[in-house]
Amino acid sequence: MRVRDVNKVELVKQKAIELLVELGFEGFTMNKLAKACKISVATLYIYYQDKDDLILKIGMEEVTRMSNVMLEDFDPECSFAEGLRQQWKNRSKCMLDNPVSVQMIEQLRSSTYQEKVFEVFGDTFKVPLGKFMENAVKRGEIDPLPLESYWSVAFGPLYSLIRFHNEGRSLSGKPFVLTDEVLWKAFDLVLKGLSK
Amino acid sequence: MEMNFEHILLFKTTIKTEADKHFIAGVMQARQIEQWTVDLQDIDCVLRIVSPTLQTTEVIAFISENGYLCEVLT
Numbered sequence: 045m046r047v048r049d050v051n052k053v054e055l056v057k058q059k060a061i062e063l064l065v066e067l068g069f070e071g072f073t074m075n076k077l078a079k080a081c082k083i084s085v086a087t088l089y090i091y092y093q094d095k096d097d098l099i100l101k102i103g104m105e106e107v108t109r110m111s112n113v114m115l116e117d118f119d120p121e122c123s124f125a126e127g128l129r130q131q132w133k134n135r136s137k138c139m140l141d142n143p144v145s146v147q148m149i150e151q152l153r154s155s156t157y158q159e160k161v162f163e164v165f166g167d168t169f170k171v172p173l174g175k176f177m178e179n180a181v182k183r184g185e186i187d188p189l190p191l192e193s194y195w196s197v198a199f200g201p202l203y204s205l206i207r208f209h210n211e212g213r214s215l216s217g218k219p220f221v222l223t224d225e226v227l228w229k230a231f232d233l234v235l236k237g238l239s240k
Numbered sequence: 241m242e243m244n245f246e247h248i249l250l251f252k253t254t255i256k257t258e259a260d261k262h263f264i265a266g267v268m269q270a271r272q273i274e275q276w277t278v279d280l281q282d283i284d285c286v287l288r289i290v291s292p293t294l295q296t297t298e299v300i301a302f303i304s305e306n307g308y309l310c311e312v313l314t
Contacts, residue, residue: 074282086313089250089288094279 053091055081060102065147069099069155103152103161106145111168113138120175124185125235127176132202132231140222143210186238197238201230247292249299250313252284260308267306286313 059080064072074095078085092098114134118127139146152161177194180186186194208214209222255264255278264287268276275290287310289299296312303310 074279074286075284084314085284085286086250089279089286089313090245090248093277093288094286095281097277 052081052083052087056083056088056091057102057105060098061106061144061148064099064102064151065144069151072099074098100157100160103148103157104164107149107152107161107164108168110138110142110145110149111165115168115172118172118176120172121179124176124180124183124239127180128198128235128238129231131198132227135199135202136206136222136227139206140209146206146210184240187240194238198234201234202227205230244292247290249289249291249294249296251287251289251296251299251303251310252313253278253287253303253311254309255285255287255303256280264303264306264308267302271302284313 056077060072060077063077063080067076072095074085074088077098078088081088088098092101114131116134118130118134120127122130149161152158174191177186177191181188205222205227208220212219212221214220255261258280261278261280264278268274273289273291273294277288279286279288287299287303300310300312
């Protein structure tokens with residue numbers, strides 16, 4: 045029996061994410077992936093049933109991994125300011141460290157794989173973030189508001205800044221690099237806007 | 241789920257369309273082969289079967305008998 049080679053599986057995952065971003069889901073093929081990994085196509089089919097299965101499995105694994113990183117050291121019981129700061133810290137680090145994965149997840153968001161992949165995000169975040177918001181409302185730190193409004197105000201600015209950074213330019217093509225100063229200044233405004 | 245990789249049989253075929261796949265589904269059912277997939281999006285239309293008992297030669301024989309090319313994927 046052949047042993048599942050962990051390094052090879054990781055290489056396949058990493059190259060698949062790169063190629064999916066470079067070629068799009070349409071242009072991506074098992075042959076191209078096999079070539080990029082210097083392995084046979086048959087090896088890929090041992091791990092995955094077909095192209096759909098590969099995209100779905102790798103996408104879901106990456107979403108799970110990123111979600112867990114985003115929740116590291118986050119305690120839903122802590123104060124609103126502290127919790128939101130930790131969320132910003134985790135999310136920015138995760139997205140700045142994994143720009144290619146962020147792009148792939150964006151592609152998944154607008155594809156037929158959307159539903160299955162985003163169940164994973166929902167399942168991971170629903171309980172801790174729901175609890176966190178509920179606690180903040182209970183303690184009178186923020187006003188009750190729909191989750192979507194809360195999310196948009198809490199993270200919208202962060203996601204815009206990170207997109208500018210990962211694309212290397214902001215509005216009208218102006219070069220942009222995200223600094224700690226810019227990031228935390230925006231955070232202070234968000235905190236001020238949400239706090240009672 | 242861990243599986244025995246020796247039970248995975250892979251073939252390059254000419255099972256290209258949904259209609260071809262539908263036809264092959266009937267062939268598989270008649271032979272009580274349950275764990276199989278064809279990658280219609282792939283240039284080699286890879287047929288993947290998980291079975292502890294089937295031999296590659298058997299698969300090549302019954303797929304070919306039904307009018308499709310079938311060879312071991314390397």
